[in-house]
Amino acid sequence: MTTRILPAVADADAARSVTTLLSQLPDAEPAVPVGDSTHLLDTLARLAGESLDELPEVVLVHERIGPTPALELIREVALRFPAIGVVLISSDAGPAVFSAAMDSGARGLVALPLSYEELAVRVQAAAQWSAGVRRHLGASLDVFAGPGGTVTTVTGAKGGVGTTLVAVQLALAARASGHTTVLLDMDLQAGDVASYLDVQFRRSIADLAAITDISPRVLADAVFTHESGLALLLAPGEGERGEEVTDRAARQIIGALRTRYETVVVDCGSQLTAANAAVVEMADTALLVTTPDVVSVRGAKRTVRMWDRLQIRKAEETTTVVNRHTRATEIQPPLVQKITGTRVAQAAVPAHFKELQSVVDAGRLHDLDGRSTIRQAVWALAGELGLLKAPEGRAKARASRGSGLVLRRRGG
Structure with a gap:
């Protein structure tokens, strides 16, 4: 043989x-x-x-x-x-x-x-x-x-800047474009993805933390399929269980998700842990969400510098998203880019909270009207990040990088 x-x-x-x-x-x-x-x-x-x-x-x-x-x-x-x-x-x-x-x-x-x-x-x-x-x-x-799904992380410059809103709508946009998509809540102590999407499910990422061999069946048992078609891997309901998710467990879980889904969107919250730091390091795209005010932009700069010191990610490898943007504010995207040293996304999310209030209060962010300027902005961001592109393009590009290696066929 x-x-x-x-x-x-x-x-x-x-x-x-x-x-x-x-x-x-x-x-x-x-x-x-x-x-x-x-x-x-x-x-x-x-x-x-x-x-x-x-x-x-x-x-x-x-x-x-x-x-x-x-x-x-x-x-x-x-x-x-x-x-x-x-x-x-x-x-x-x-x-x-x-x-x-x-x-x-x-x-x-x-x-x-x-x-x-x-x-x-x-x-x-x-x-x-x-x-x-x-x-x-x-x-x-x-x-x-497939060559493995793309991982997009969404991190907040501080609490309350709209991290979960951006993560949920990015995942919904990817799913609507036809990609198999999973949304992972890595805000381990205070994750709100379940609340925003009206989900009650007992399993969470903590149930996978101690498993050394995450088979497709084990993964399926921990993932909840939402009515929107999104797959959800939720944060634990008891915040203290978040400590069970180590950086090693996070890497293993992300690896398992990448093998089953074309698009993996991760809500990392605003607190740095070893687990979400490992995920940001592994990500194909790392987003940092800020609002156009002094405190948030300083928080964004602090996060970028910390990621660089800890060798998690360089500033130029990070994309900042400006949420609640208005033309009246003194802090505009070019200034955010200059202060943080990151690339700022072209799609800024407007400050129109009235569009969100009813769906947020009802816990049904997936029902946000398609005519909403907020939804349109985040879905435009999804297109800017390549989450709406057909997967064949990326697969061919990645495959071409390995085209120099040829395995001989038996009998050839």
């Missing part, structure tokens, strides 16, 4: 060493190594999109791969491509690392420095396991073939 092997190794010297040994294995077809986690996932998604038979039997993940840490990357590959045998290459082959790798979904661990004998044994075992899974599951194999 021919075994197709895809190494994911960031270091050039390590990649050459791995490739040299793999080329000596009998019946092995090693592909050109990929240098980072994004390239690996994009390549696997592209191959799965062509045919499940195109996927390699074995993926090797080096411990220093990035930007996603090796164990988190293994977990995501195992979740999205369950018939691939993943092997971790690590300088630490102790029981703690071995156990963590197995918990993440790896089928084996190879110690550094590499030896031909150990590599051959681990690759062969992973390949046999992969072949057995494919024979057993056949056409019913559950694979998410």
Whole structure:
């Protein structure tokens, strides 16, 4: 049996060493190594999109791969491509690392420095396991073939600036355009998404925090399907349970959501925690909501500087949204951009609270009139951010970045 092997190794010297040994294995077809986690996932998604038979039997993940840490990357590959045998290459082959790798979904661990004998044994075992899974599951194999959903976080410069309003309407806009969309409430101690959307549901993100393997079924049990078509993963009703959601749990939950939904919108509230900091760091787009007043803009500047100091996100990688905008105020979007150093969205949300009052009081923000200037502004923002674009465009763009790698077909 021919075994197709895809190494994911960031270091050039390590990649050459791995490739040299793999080329000596009998019946092995090693592909050109990929240098980072994004390239690996994009390549696997592209191959799965062509045919499940195109996927390699074995993926090797080096411990220093990035930007996603090796164990988190293994977990995501195992979740999205369950018939691939993943092997971790690590300088630490102790029981703690071995156990963590197995918990993440790896089928084996190879110690550094590499030896031909150990590599051959681990690759062969992973390949046999992969072949057995494919024979057993056949056409019913559950694979998410897309490149992974986009994550947009919405954070408030301070409390009361309209963070949840923007997050909810962005998610509704994405869902209305035809994207499968989930809205995650990461305001862990004071989340109001359920109140704004008239939802009573006992499950929350805290129920996923202690689960090391979030399967599609486990995720479905925690997600509420709203009458608007939005999927909702809510903040815990008891604020103290928010402490159960660690940064590691948040990364795992976001990874699971990205594999099931094309668009993930996250309401991060206005308080910085380790969990929502991890989500902002992972996001494709990070929004910072402010109102055009001195206190809020100072809060926005303070948040941007803190994100930069903590290496969460740079100012130029952040987009600020001005809510409750009027032409009469002295603080206009260009000044906000100058003060914060961020890019300010072209779509500013007008200060027309009367349009909101009835739906907010009724807890039915999804019923906001389509003629509302507030809704029109936030939906225009969704278009500006690319949340309304057809997913094929982004998929092709991301796939093209991995087009330099070719896996040889068996018998080809």
